[in-house]
Amino acid sequence: MQIKNRISAFQEEMTSWRHHFHEHPELAYKEINTSKKVVELLKSFGIDNIEEGLGKTGIVATLENGTGKSIGLRADMDALPIFEENNDKKYKSKTDGKMHACGHDGHTTMLLGAAKYLSETKNFNGKVILIFQPAEEGFAGAKAMIEDGLLKKYPIDEIYGMHNMPGLEEGVLAIEAGPRLAAADNFDVEIIGKGAHGAMPSNSIDPIVCGASVIQNLQHIVSRNSDPKETLVVTVASFNSGDANNVIPKSAKLSGTIRYYNNKIGELAKKRFFEVINSTCKAFDAKAIINFKKGYPATVNHQKQSEFAFNVAKKIIGSKASSSQTPMMGSEDFSYFLKKVPGCFAWIGNGASASLHNPKYDFNDSILTVGSSFLASIAEDRLS
Ligand SMILES: [Zn+2]
Ligand SMILES: [Zn+2]
The missing domain is CATH 3.30.70.360 (Alpha-Beta Plaits)
Structure with missing residues (x-):
């Protein structure tokens, strides 16, 4: 498949971006240098329609080609207040007490990989709205961006996002309609x-x-x-x-x-x-x-968009696309987008790693290009 082949060539540079983000974790609404790096990379891909500072530290970049529909792709950028214990990793967090322990460094990198491919090929008709959001970890960055006018300034017809899952086979994409994550009140x-x-x-x-x-x-x-x-x-x-x-x-x-x-x-x-x-x-x-x-609402995938995303996953990874992942009781602020716009939130297998929010957790670099290909294919196929 053309997308996957092209994006596979980005593996080395994507890994270096991911390690950069991992080394320099920033907490909710403090993603100043992370945002700067994201903008710098987007500009290096030739993308110049970029808005910074939406929802405090969020970024929205627009790729436009033709007059078709508008698809939103979202990644989160924030880290957690955890002391990293991956002492064997050269790219271990340089800030004691802060760590990318949920893989948002990988999520940001996968969306950047898709951005690089989409800006290079422009093989779509419409708009791709790239959303890099702050503060997923308990501080509702998605809601902050929406309240700051995200969906009014950048009307989108559908939205897609993804989270890595330790324990799920490396590179598997698990997609299903209906409730995926719970509402969480405290x-x-x-x-x-x-x-x-x-x-x-x-x-x-x-x-x-x-x-x-x-x-x-x-x-x-x-x-x-x-x-x-x-x-x-x-x-x-x-x-x-x-x-x-x-x-x-x-x-x-x-x-x-x-x-x-x-x-x-x-x-x-x-x-x-x-x-x-x-x-x-x-x-x-x-x-x-x-x-x-009241905390985050439940993350409920829409039927049509989930079927579409599942078919895209099948194109990329064949029979490894899964629709049998049981819903979880964790929560995720992508739910705020899904309450406003039809869309789908997918899981990507991180393989046998430490669990999320564990001091020994690390995002699996070998799934970067699969995730990027998935996001890029969603935009291409939906805007074909
Ligand atoms: Zn988390
Ligand atoms: Zn997370």
């Missing part, structure tokens, strides 16, 4: 009781005993309130209180996450969450201060 709760000597529990309102009941009761939202055919996670991930063995403390804090695909289930879980906490606390004569934060 909470912090403070239970206010009354402190007392550990030997005098009747003088206290014990926030630890109350908190333990709250945690138990929250588990019943999944087991007794939610339709068993629906997917719902309620996790209390931290529970902290007290610091002496003979003092009943005044308060306890707990935090966690609620995850789901279906918004109706999310609404039910939220309603029951408040009811369970408030009524449990009331039974103990305690009070609760609840801080509930």
